[in-house]
Amino acid sequence: MLPNILTTDNVIVAENLTKKFGTFTAVDHITFEVKRGEIFGFLGANGAGKTTAMRMLSGLSIPTSGKGFVAGYDISKQSELVKQNIGYMSQKFSLYDNLKVWENIELFGGIYGMKRSDIKTKTDSLMHSLNFEQERNKLVKDLPLGFKQKLAFSVSIFHNPQVVFLDEPTGGVDPITRRQFWELIYEATSRGITAFVTTHYMDEAEYCDRVSIMVDGKIEALDSPKNLKQQFNAINMDQVFQQLARKATRLEL
């Protein structure tokens, strides 16, 4: 199906990926792989280089050096193909407020080149599974924040991407909605979609299959939450994070 699928089932591969802005090295030779269907937590304090790394992987920013492959495509040379195979949801709310729920879905389906009939049937089943049938014709700005966030996530995976990048997706949402949101992520990964998540909530880090922690542009730790806790002799991810983040010398950006 894919012209360039990697034999190993790694959907994201980064090899010494580096981004410099002038003399400042935002991302410093990071190397990691993410497997298909995995939930990969990408942690780090503000200014650690998370966003820059994510922007490179999603084809928004060209690496200064190093290599990266997403969904089998080279992020430096095939960014258009990368873009077709990923979904993206940003920390800022990313749907159009003055469009109705179904119009937002139709718009993004259209942007990703989906057929109109496909968009229709898929919208129907999505509205049903989210229990959104009542809200279908509402303007997005009239929805509660939790609804919006669930909808934004559903839209970001509507075109069935191989990878979805979630940039602090649960900011400002109450714990119950956050839990529901994570159930949506589990559901998506069970269908083979890989989730690449940044978050500030350490309880959410526990939900990930594997977690990397970035400090000053470098990946300082990468393993499953369980192994990390053992390695750092901590009772929860928060303690792991605190031990690593303390080493940071960089000021907040």
Added chain:
Amino acid sequence: MKQLLSFIRKEFYHIFRDKTTMMILLGIPVIQMVLFGFALTTEVKNTQIVAYAPAFDEASERIIARLDNSTYFDVVQRTTNRNDIEKAFRNGQAKLVVVFEEDFGENLIHENKAHIQLIADATDPNAATTFNFYATNIINDYQRDLLGATKNPYIIKPEVKMLYNPQMIGAYNFVPGVLGMIILLICAMMTSIAIVREKEKGTMEILLVSPMKPIYSILSKIAPYFILSCINFASIMLLSVFVLKVPISGSFTTLVLISLLYIFVSLALGLLISTVAKTQLSAMFVSAIGLMMPVMLLSGMIFPIESMPIWLQAISHIIPTRWYIEAVKSIMIQGLGFMAVWKETAILAVMAIVLVTVSIKKFKTRLD
């Protein structure tokens, strides 16, 4: 193509859902035309004047009657009390006072020489000059009629002809100006705000990571404003022809073509602003201060370019509206064809190319 269409549709939803903004965008041109056409006119019409004479006689009465009968003036008071002159100015009763000397009629008949003094309120110097000009003309007319009765072989009678606008109607001047300003306002300001809004709300990021080509998102952003501008162009034209009676004497096709070119230039300017501005507020600020002010002041819309100091004239060369207004005047009022406006067209075309190139380049670098 499907991407582009679904995106253009979305832009239309945005605009049509925002009823207030849409009403403003479609209403502004109408309001401005009506304001400039009927309220904010520079034409002299029914200006209130006061006549003073120590004693009125036949000759002074005739002149007063002529002034009163003209469309320019209304004689609201005739007085023999000298103090009333100052009072009339003080309480705003008069913009002009006509003062006849003592024994005005006597002097005129017996000595062939009489004096009239025109006192004008020169707080608005342009208006004062105009009042004096009209009043002097009316008095000269009277004098000429008197001369016709007697014999005087030496009369130089300059015949003044006001070309293209014989009745000196102000609308001839402001219709092109309003057109130039409205198009710039809608295209440049609204387009830049619309693009910057996406940046501010974070939706731009989503568009950038989508496979949508940047050129598509630019095109779909400008499409609705392009159409709005065309509607405004049509409504201004209809108002000017049917309500203000300003004819389109020249080629309508040329007028439409150069307007499309100008709309294009304005949209490109809007794009450029959007690449510089980070928030909607700053986009508005840049458009208002950096664009609207120079356009209003330096395009020749309000102040004639010829009377500006050289350095301001030089600056006015880079203002697209200046060239557009000149071209529209040539076509609409002077009734000239394309050959008369090729220079303006060429300048606007160069501006369009430069602006589009620069803004698309800037738009792209922002992605990296």
